[in-house]
Amino acid sequence: MISELELVGGPDGGPRPELLDAGGGPEREGPSPGDRARALAKLPWVWALGGAVVASAVWAGGLYAFRDQGPDQRGYRITAEACDKVPLSAISRKLGERDRPTDASDRSDDPAFRRTECHMGLKSTGARTSGRVTTYTAELLVEEHLKTDPGPELGARLTSGRYGADDPVVSPVAGLGDRAFFVRAPEHGYLEADLRLVVQDGGVVLTLSVTGNVDLNGNVTDPVDPKDLKPDYTGVPKLMESDMRELMAVLKK
Structure with a gap:
């Protein structure tokens, strides 16, 4: 599991330099939503998970389409005549x-x-x-x-x-x-x-x-x-x- 500190911390586990103000104190207590999103975007497992979700959605859509439409009738038009x-x-x-x-x-x-x-x-x-x-x-x-x-x-x-x-x-x-x-x-x-x-x-x-x-x-x-x-x-x-x-x-x- 990847903790929030691992996502936003520097090499020594402390706040990243860009998050300190000119006086050396923390500018804010934690990462902004934008920082977290950018950090997540760099992780390959996020894209893999997203691909799996999309593939599952496509498969499920095809399954529901089959259930709804049934087997292919191949263009037959069977009437009473x-x-x-x-x-x-x-x-x-x-x-x-x-x-x-x-x-x-x-x-x-x-x-x-x-x-x-x-x-x-x-x-x-x-x-x-x-x-x-x-x-x-x-x-x-x-x-x-x-x-x-x-x-x-x-x-x-x-x-x-x-x-x-x-x-x-x-x-x-x-x-x-x-x-x-x-x-x-x-x-x-x-x-x-x-x-x-x-x-x-x-x-x-x-x-x-x-x-x-x-x-x-x-x-x-x-x-x-x-x-x-x-x-x-x-x-x-x-x-x-x-x-x-x-x-x-x-x-x-």
């Missing part, structure tokens, strides 16, 4: 055009979290699985996390059975948002959707799903093992990636 804007340009060429009369949507909104869900039927192309007519549906789920970062819990959601009873096969996808994954059903396993592409982009999580529906009530009488009734999705993951890129751009307009 979002489902109408979903293009599915690539998927529809292979699996069928959108059958808009069968569409359905749902939306929930609160200050911390918004959820938009789109169910989209695709017109039949006559595709068959083991001789049975197969049609397809697509779903889009947009989750806007307005107060907290969805990243820490996303991995757990992908692998914890959130999308079905069996452990899914999760594969990373490069070049989409902050991070992206394909979620597939394991062989002979079950998921709510056969293919699911999950993308986190800032505070927004987008999930595009495709499911094939095999008609078991047709005129086909040959017995088929249920494991052989899973539709062929060859090439579909790349189509979903293309549609997701287009979709992300559309939802930011």
